[in-house]
Amino acid sequence: MKQILRLRINNQNYEVYAPIHKTLLEILREDLNLTGTKHGCELGECGTCTVLIDGEPVLSCLILPVAVQGRAITTIEGMADGIMPHPLQTAFAELGAAQCGYCTPGMLLTSKALLDQNPQPTRDEIKHALAGNLCRCTGYTKIYEAVEQASKT
Numbered sequence: 001m002k003q004i005l006r007l008r009i010n011n012q013n014y015e016v017y018a019p020i021h022k023t024l025l026e027i028l029r030e031d032l033n034l035t036g037t038k039h040g041c042e043l044g045e046c047g048t049c050t051v052l053i054d055g056e057p058v059l060s061c062l063i064l065p066v067a068v069q070g071r072a073i074t075t076i077e078g079m080a081d082g083i084m085p086h087p088l089q090t091a092f093a094e095l096g097a098a099q100c101g102y103c104t105p106g107m108l109l110t111s112k113a114l115l116d117q118n119p120q121p122t123r124d125e126i127k128h129a130l131a132g133n134l135c136r137c138t139g140y141t142k143i144y145e146a147v148e149q150a151s152k153t
Contacts (some may be wrong), residue, residue, distance in 0.1 A: 009034065010078025016065075021023045024068060025060035026051045028075060036076035036105050046121055047133030050106035051075050055117075057110045057132075076105035079112060087153040088146065097146040099137035106133050111147045120151055
Protein backbone atom coordinates (compact mmCIF):
# COMPACT_ATOMS: atom_id res chain seq x y z
CA MET A 1 0.00 0.00 0.00
CA LYS A 2 1.20 3.51 -0.83
CA GLN A 3 0.32 6.90 0.55
CA ILE A 4 1.24 10.54 0.06
CA LEU A 5 3.82 11.71 2.57
CA ARG A 6 4.19 15.40 3.28
CA LEU A 7 7.62 16.09 4.67
CA ARG A 8 9.52 19.27 5.58
CA ILE A 9 13.19 18.61 4.89
CA ASN A 10 15.90 21.26 5.06
CA ASN A 11 13.24 23.99 5.09
CA GLN A 12 11.61 22.70 1.89
CA ASN A 13 8.26 20.96 1.57
CA TYR A 14 8.11 17.64 -0.25
CA GLU A 15 5.28 15.34 -1.26
CA VAL A 16 6.22 11.74 -1.90
CA TYR A 17 3.92 8.94 -2.97
CA ALA A 18 5.57 5.89 -1.46
CA PRO A 19 4.92 2.52 0.16
CA ILE A 20 4.05 2.93 3.83
CA HIS A 21 6.73 0.45 4.89
CA LYS A 22 9.65 2.51 3.54
CA THR A 23 11.86 4.03 6.21
CA LEU A 24 12.76 7.69 6.31
CA LEU A 25 16.28 6.70 5.22
CA GLU A 26 14.91 5.00 2.10
CA ILE A 27 12.67 7.96 1.26
CA LEU A 28 15.54 10.42 1.65
CA ARG A 29 18.00 8.44 -0.47
CA GLU A 30 15.80 6.67 -3.02
CA ASP A 31 12.89 9.05 -3.55
CA LEU A 32 14.38 12.47 -2.82
CA ASN A 33 17.99 11.82 -3.89
CA LEU A 34 19.29 13.24 -0.60
CA THR A 35 22.15 10.77 -0.49
CA GLY A 36 24.22 12.50 2.18
CA THR A 37 22.37 10.43 4.75
CA LYS A 38 24.24 7.14 4.69
CA HIS A 39 22.93 3.61 4.77
CA GLY A 40 24.73 1.60 7.43
CA CYS A 41 23.54 -1.23 9.62
CA GLU A 42 19.73 -0.87 9.32
CA LEU A 43 19.58 -1.87 12.98
CA GLY A 44 20.00 1.49 14.70
CA GLU A 45 23.46 0.59 15.98
CA CYS A 46 25.90 2.65 13.90
CA GLY A 47 24.52 6.22 13.70
CA THR A 48 25.42 6.54 10.03
CA CYS A 49 21.84 7.39 9.05
CA THR A 50 21.37 10.11 11.69
CA VAL A 51 19.20 13.09 10.77
CA LEU A 52 17.73 15.78 12.99
CA ILE A 53 14.02 15.84 13.71
CA ASP A 54 13.04 19.10 15.39
CA GLY A 55 16.73 19.48 16.27
CA GLU A 56 17.11 16.06 17.90
CA PRO A 57 19.27 13.26 16.45
CA VAL A 58 17.16 10.39 15.11
CA LEU A 59 18.18 7.20 13.31
CA SER A 60 16.39 7.44 9.99
CA CYS A 61 16.68 3.68 9.39
CA LEU A 62 14.33 3.05 12.31
CA ILE A 63 11.58 5.58 11.69
CA LEU A 64 8.72 5.62 9.25
CA PRO A 65 8.23 8.94 7.50
CA VAL A 66 4.52 8.98 8.34
CA ALA A 67 5.59 9.49 11.97
CA VAL A 68 7.50 12.68 11.17
CA GLN A 69 5.11 14.47 8.84
CA GLY A 70 4.83 18.12 9.83
CA ARG A 71 8.11 18.08 11.74
CA ALA A 72 11.38 19.76 10.76
CA ILE A 73 13.80 17.23 9.29
CA THR A 74 17.41 18.26 8.73
CA THR A 75 19.82 16.18 6.68
CA ILE A 76 23.48 16.87 6.07
CA GLU A 77 22.47 18.70 2.88
CA GLY A 78 20.68 21.26 5.06
CA MET A 79 23.46 21.85 7.57
CA ALA A 80 25.35 24.58 5.71
CA ASP A 81 24.02 28.11 5.49
CA GLY A 82 23.73 28.45 1.73
CA ILE A 83 27.29 28.19 0.45
CA MET A 84 28.77 28.83 3.90
CA PRO A 85 29.67 25.61 5.70
CA HIS A 86 28.58 25.17 9.28
CA PRO A 87 31.46 25.74 11.76
CA LEU A 88 31.44 22.02 12.49
CA GLN A 89 31.93 21.21 8.82
CA THR A 90 34.84 23.64 8.69
CA ALA A 91 36.42 22.19 11.83
CA PHE A 92 36.04 18.61 10.57
CA ALA A 93 37.77 19.58 7.32
CA GLU A 94 40.54 21.61 8.96
CA LEU A 95 41.40 18.96 11.54
CA GLY A 96 41.04 15.92 9.28
CA ALA A 97 38.24 14.51 11.41
CA ALA A 98 36.86 12.59 8.44
CA GLN A 99 38.86 9.88 6.78
CA CYS A 100 36.63 7.73 4.61
CA GLY A 101 33.76 10.11 5.39
CA TYR A 102 31.03 7.51 5.63
CA CYS A 103 30.16 8.27 9.26
CA THR A 104 30.71 12.00 8.88
CA PRO A 105 27.11 13.13 8.14
CA GLY A 106 25.82 11.38 11.25
CA MET A 107 28.72 12.67 13.35
CA LEU A 108 28.17 16.22 12.13
CA LEU A 109 24.43 16.26 12.73
CA THR A 110 24.74 14.65 16.17
CA SER A 111 27.44 17.19 17.05
CA LYS A 112 25.25 20.03 15.80
CA ALA A 113 22.41 18.90 18.06
CA LEU A 114 24.84 18.80 20.99
CA LEU A 115 26.20 22.30 20.33
CA ASP A 116 22.71 23.68 19.81
CA GLN A 117 21.78 22.44 23.30
CA ASN A 118 25.18 22.90 24.97
CA PRO A 119 27.42 25.43 23.19
CA GLN A 120 30.46 24.66 25.40
CA PRO A 121 30.47 20.89 26.03
CA THR A 122 33.26 19.11 27.86
CA ARG A 123 35.19 16.30 26.18
CA ASP A 124 33.15 13.79 28.22
CA GLU A 125 29.88 15.38 27.09
CA ILE A 126 31.05 15.19 23.47
CA LYS A 127 31.99 11.53 23.89
CA HIS A 128 28.62 10.78 25.46
CA ALA A 129 26.69 12.58 22.70
CA LEU A 130 28.60 10.74 19.96
CA ALA A 131 28.56 7.34 21.66
CA GLY A 132 25.93 6.01 19.22
CA ASN A 133 27.92 7.03 16.13
CA LEU A 134 30.51 4.50 15.08
CA CYS A 135 33.62 5.33 13.09
CA ARG A 136 35.88 2.63 11.78
CA CYS A 137 38.68 4.92 10.56
CA THR A 138 39.60 7.80 12.85
CA GLY A 139 39.96 6.67 16.43
CA TYR A 140 37.61 9.55 17.39
CA THR A 141 40.23 11.96 18.78
CA LYS A 142 40.13 14.30 15.77
CA ILE A 143 36.34 14.20 15.80
CA TYR A 144 36.26 15.27 19.45
CA GLU A 145 38.81 18.00 18.73
CA ALA A 146 36.74 19.27 15.80
CA VAL A 147 33.63 19.54 17.97
CA GLU A 148 35.68 21.38 20.61
CA GLN A 149 37.06 23.76 17.96
CA ALA A 150 33.59 24.46 16.58
CA SER A 151 32.30 25.17 20.07
CA LYS A 152 34.73 28.06 20.29
CA THR A 153 33.41 29.83 17.17
